Amino acid sequence: xxxxxxxxxxxxxxxxxxxxxxxxxxDQQVRTLYALANEEGADLQSAYNWQALTxxxxxxxxxxxxxxxFIPTDFDRWVNNSFWNRTTRRNLLGxxxxxxxxxxQAQPAYASVYLMWQQRQGQMYxxxxxxxxxxxAGNYISDYWAKSAGGAGQAKFLADTDTTYLSEQLMGLGxxxxxxxxxxxxxxxxxxxxxxxKAQMMARDSGTTTIxxxxxTAYPWGVNLPEGxxxx
Numbered sequence: 001x002x003x004x005x006x007x008x009x010x011x012x013x014x015x016x017x018x019x020x021x022x023x024x025x026x027d028q029q030v031r032t033l034y035a036l037a038n039e040e041g042a043d044l045q046s047a048y049n050w051q052a053l054t055x056x057x058x059x060x061x062x063x064x065x066x067x068x069x070f071i072p073t074d075f076d077r078w079v080n081n082s083f084w085n086r087t088t089r090r091n092l093l094g095x096x097x098x099x100x101x102x103x104x105q106a107q108p109a110y111a112s113v114y115l116m117w118q119q120r121q122g123q124m125y126x127x128x129x130x131x132x133x134x135x136x137a138g139n140y141i142s143d144y145w146a147k148s149a150g151g152a153g154q155a156k157f158l159a160d161t162d163t164t165y166l167s168e169q170l171m172g173l174g175x176x177x178x179x180x181x182x183x184x185x186x187x188x189x190x191x192x193x194x195x196x197x198k199a200q201m202m203a204r205d206s207g208t209t210t211i212x213x214x215x216x217t218a219y220p221w222g223v224n225l226p227e228g229x230x231x232x
Contacts (some may be wrong), residue, residue, distance in 0.1 A: 001167040008031045010073040021161050023037045032182060033175065038156045044166050045145040047198070049079060051206035052165040053142045058086075063132040067124045074153055076143035078119070083138040085115060091141075092117050092126075092136070101127070139206035169202055170194070183221075 001009075004022050008097075011018045013033045043052060059070035079224060083092035094117040096104070101118045104127050116127045142151030149161040157164075162169060173194040182189035 001160045001163065001176065002160060003034075003037060003157045006037060006168065006171060009172055010179065013176060014179055023158070033179060034157070036175055036178040036182065037171065040171055040178060041156065041164060041166060044170065044174070044198075045076070045143060048202050048205070049141050050166065053145060054079065054139055054206075055138065056139055057140050058135060058137040061126070061130040061132060061134040061136060063129060064126045065127060065129045067126055067136075071122060071124070072140065072142075074142040074144040074155075076141050077137035079141065079213060083117065083136065085134055086137050087134040088113070090114055092138075095119055096127075101125075137180045170197055173197055177220075 005017075007022050007030065008018050011029075017027075019025055019027065022030055022034050025031065026033070044050075045113050055072070055074070057070065057072055057075075059067065061067060078095075081091070083094070084090070085092060092115045096116050098116050098118075100116075104116065112128060114162055118125050118127075141190050142153065143155050144153050145166050146162050146164050148154060148159065150158060150162070154162070155163075173190070177187040177190035177194050180190060
């Protein structure tokens, strides 16, 4: 489904004239639907860590706290607890709070096998300063929820032929209740349907992790020790 077909389907269900074009269309109804489609895409992108928008980053450390020139151009937010030092095979701790970060800076000398991190003004800082040449990897959420006909990611619909990485069904449901709200119409049922579908899609988007109430790690490795009867 393209931007054009998304808007056409919404127009059919809303009982307004089906447009032949969207971008640069002078009709105010179409312009409103176009703006609302971009609003819906941006809101959905920020609402949840969709697997379709989850990407991986890697960078090589430099021997200082400030790590330069690695944050991806489509970066929106980090996936928590996904940072690992692949060279040392240890996870990174953080993001640490400004209070903890300043406490670390005040230490006269500090050594740790674990790196701690903080993002500040769009850049990443590591503590303690790592050796050069280590590989850090993790996941982030892209803000490129739309894409061109050629497959290039982008942060909004720019052409009639653009598509989306997000659920087209959910985009259509969101477009309808937003349009009715804008026009001062009753949109409660459309909104409730949208919210139910969004909750369902979030729940099944990328599977769920098994929760171990015994405190065992979810990682596929660990120390090979018996859980009891150590003396036998």
